[in-house]
Amino acid sequence: MKFYWKAIYDDGEEFPQYNEDGSENLYKDIKRKRLSQFVLLQVNTDVVIYVLHFTKPWQRLICRRRIVRPLIPMTAKEQENLETVWLVGQHWKHKGQRQQKLAFIFQDGHIEERDCFEEESKFYYPCTFVLEDELDGVDS
């Protein structure tokens, strides 16, 4: 299964990964402070796989495609079918400590939820937080 995302803002406006004309929106352009839901859908069927609700003003989105790639030559087509696990979650600060709620969504459709990263694991290890992920000083 392959997935794509759609952001839904607090006023109902939708910001999908793919526009109707086929163009693609970028993760960095999601307006995080306005997020109400972050939805993962199945490519081709548009079936909703996972919905992450943002109910508190201090919750911020984390989303990554975690990709496994053998160290061998591959065509662009082959690279589209690499083993991929989606990491979708939210993080916030509580008394100065970063906390997370994480979902790992596998290609077979099963979902595993965690409340922290785990260093020595195939998929649960920490992501690198980037500018778009940054918490802006709000503490729960």
Next chain:
Amino acid sequence: MAATFDVEIDTGATPTMASLTNLRFNEADDNDQDTGNPCQIPGAGTDYSYWKHIYLRCTGGTFTQCDNFQYYSDGAAMDTGTLIKVSTNEVLNDSGYDQATGTDEMVANHTGVTSSADCNNYTSGGSKLAFSVVPGDDIIDTSGEETNYLVFQLEISSTASPGQMTSKTHTIQYDEI
């Protein structure tokens, strides 16, 4: 469309980039897949292959960025008397390049390698070897950008057997957004 990457190998004095077809260890500074320049089994002690500079280069795609590059091997036991070593410090691409000119052990002789380890120390469910991208913003966010080098070298002891070694799978994981 997701980011796409080529696996590259640098050889030569300049260096010169080529797509890696297979990581074959030999006694030459090349990417050849023939049986020429085979590694030698020492009568005593250890010998080494030429070291090989491997990296990923982004070739396209629509994405914000790729980061968190991690390497691991299949963890499978090597043939008797052989060991694949991988550099464990950041070997900068291209400034850390040091052309292979002999069968010298890389930590002692490669100007950019200060530490190495058995590649089997890194496995999918255990520790992985993190490596970064060319200095700057430390992320890959456009086509043509490259990771730092993973430098590989085969170590051969006198107990090794002649012939082609059992093949080994090396894997890279990274995050894309």
